[in-house]
Amino acid sequence: MKRNKRRHNTGFGYIGSGNQASVFNQNPKAVFSNIKNQLNTESHKQFKTNFSASLLSKAEKQQIKNKIRKQAKQKNIIVAFFDCILLNFDCCFSNRNAKRTIILNNLKIITLKLLQLIRFKNLLLIALVQVLIKYAMFPAFGVNTTLTAFQFALLVISTLTIAAGGYIINDIYDVEADRINKPNKLIIGKHIPEDKAYTYYMVFTVIGVILGFYLSNLINRNTFFAIFVIIAALLYIYATFLQQIVLVGNIIISVLVGLSLIIVGIFELLPAINTQNQFIQSSMFEVVFDYAVFAFIISLAREIVKDIQDVDGDFKMQFKTLPIVLGKNRARYIAFGLTVFLILLLIYYLANYLYMRQVAVAYFIIAVIGPLVYISIKLFSAVTKTQYKSISNLLKLVMLSGMLSMIVYLFILK
Secondary structure, eight states: OOOOOOOEEOSSSEEBTTBOHHHHSOOOOHHHHHHHHHHHHHHHHHHSSOTTOTTSOHHHHHHHHHHHHHHHHHHHHHHHHHHHHHHHHHHHHHHHHHHHHHHHHHHHHHHHHHHHHTTHHHHHHHHHHHHHIIIIIHHHHTOOOOOOHHHHHHHHHHHHHHHHHHHHHHHHHTHHHHHHHOGGGOOBTTTBOHHHHHHHHHHHHHHHHHHHHHHHHHTTOGGGHHHHHHHHHHHHHHHHTGGGSTTHHHHHHHHHHHHHHHHHHHHHTGGGOOTTTHHHHHHHHHHHHHHHHHHHHHHHHHHHHHHHHTHHHHHHTTOOOHHHHHOHHHHHHHHHHHHHHHHHHHHHHIIIIITTOHHHHHHHIIIIIHHHHHHHHHHHHOOSHHHHHHHHHHHHHHHHHHHHGGGHHHHHTO
């Protein structure tokens, strides 16, 4: 049986396997069509005939070609010019974005390091405690207060900025010790130059003192302005001199922690005292003072624990801290004794003032006394720096839970 022929004559050649009819029937490529159209268009403009007409001489055809080439060249120059402009604009925009990104990244790093430098977590704790006194404790007892929301905000900001300045000046004078004790957390000299740190200290402190002066005048208690000056001065003296004296520096810092609570009572309660409310206002101030005593004791214990933790660097800097003068073990026993004393003080307070308030008693036992018992046990057996760091963090948490007890008064005194 004969095999069918696969190749067929079409008059244009042979098509078959791999040679489709469409291959032979395609239109001319667009590029050549465009050129032909340009030649004919230009020929009609000049000589009123097609480019391929025999009426055109060779020189005339060459003239048309040269004109088209010249136009194409001019067009290419214009396109290249605008391409160059767009490219430069894109490069400038990219460089500007790159510079902006670098600036923003540097600003972000500096901001984060500055927040670490001013111990923003501690500042938030101070602000929280002051807000709890104003908006939880005082309303629960129904006492008369002095400050408006705006004036209270001034008090909080003034307290926080002065405290932030205190943290900065303390770190400036502790740079060498921190290189040994906390090399990974060192900020001044590593991320923030010392001269800039001084500038930040001055800015924060001056703002705090000025706001304190303005607030004191707003409530017509000009003498209250001295509180802000004394606090700022004590923080500077502590950083430059007092922290090197045995236990004095620890006591000063703990007093200032307690004073951050008392200052709310001074500004809110004292100006509002009159003959009718004198008893309840004074009683409320005593409660605020009790919380300040709690903050003082727990802060003092924590400062001693931190000194034990930083004993190596303090020794090389020739600081006369409690662990260096008495030894780490005796300093540990003192911190243990303060913790036990605070436990007994809280039990006495509950037994004499809050024994009828079961919710308050339960809260203090679970959230404050229980953790303090655990801390005292850990203190008695602590040896390593990691253990002391853990105890320091636990003491801060107990201070927070103790201050949060102010919210309980909103429920038990309804």
